[in-house]
Amino acid sequence: MEFQDYYKTLGVARDATAEGIKKAFRKLARKFHPDVSKESDAELRMRQLNEAYAVLSDPEKRAAYDQLERGYQPGQAFRPPPDWDTGFEFSSRGFSPQEEADFSDFFAELFGHVGGRHRGFHAHGGSFQSRGVDHHAKVLLDLEDAFTGATRQLSLRVPGMDAQGVVQLRSRTLSVKIPKGVREGQLIRLAGQGAPGIGGAPAGDLFLEVHFKPHGQLKVKGRNLHLTLPVAPWEAALGAVVPIDLPGGELKVRIPPGAQSGSELRVRGKGIPANPPGDLLLEIQVVLPPANTPKARELYEIMARELTFNPRPDRRA
DSSP: OBOOOHHHHHTOOTTOOHHHHHHHHHHHHHHHOTTTOOOTTHHHHHHHHHHHHHHHTSHHHHHHHHHHHTTOOTTOBOOOOTTTTBTBEEESOOOOHHHHHTSOHHHHHHHTTOOOOOOOEEEETTEEEEOOOOEEEEEEEOHHHHHHOEEEEEEEEEEEEOTTSOEEEEEEEEEEEEOTTOOTTOEEEETTOSSOOBTTOOOOOEEEEEEEOOOSSOEEETTEEEEEEEEOHHHHHHOEEEEEEETTEEEEEEEOTTOOTTOEEEETTOSSOOSSOOOEEEEEEEOOOOOOSHHHHHHHHHHHHHOOOOSOTTOOO
16 A cells, blocks of 8 residues: 655645645646546546545544654555554544545545544524534553443544644543443443534534553453463473463463463453453463573483474474
């Protein structure tokens, strides 16, 4: 996937005002619109212009793009950093599937998930009313919060436009109750924390999309937890009970005799404590002690002599 320089596409500076971006787009659109242009690549250029304008004319998308685009060159191979959009508050102004189909993979990777339902409006008693649009933001939580529940102070960055048409970011901090058993991708709804309504209509809601910060040992997949469990050769061969530290406390797991590296154990109900709870999946990793002392070498030599074991039975010289 190639990086797209939207400022270069429209031929504007990175500090261009909203009015400057609009003028540049209109000028280029008149030149490359397929109905009037004689340029051989008019249709492609028009799609590129529409995509660039869709991002740079939207304060929310432009603020997020500005944070991301520094250091990249047009056409350079690009992959967005993990959780690059965490903490940005987006409104539900989205694009139709037909509009997004004309945009690049670069746009889809960054903004394809942004947007939601459009709120309708109605007239009541001769006055115009419109419910406020919903807002969405991605937040990172500690995995421990899913085990215990918590109340956290979460800060969001809210893009907007100043009087001169320059994008600015303001921040707001919300006290959010994290429910026990929250899972990756779950939406936490904060009623009335979206955009204000018009004509006395209620405000929209704010939906926080939950993601977990990287954990030192555990990986989260849905409600399940995955852990690589190192074991000694004698624990794997003879079986053992080993302790595991989980966010919910210590858990003792029985390793069956004859366990092999790469084999998987499933401990039911010991994943995210939801309803139903997830499972804990353990990948066994047999770790050999080093032969770095005379005694250790002696023990390895005894095993080499006395154990009739061929780790490569199906291979021929």
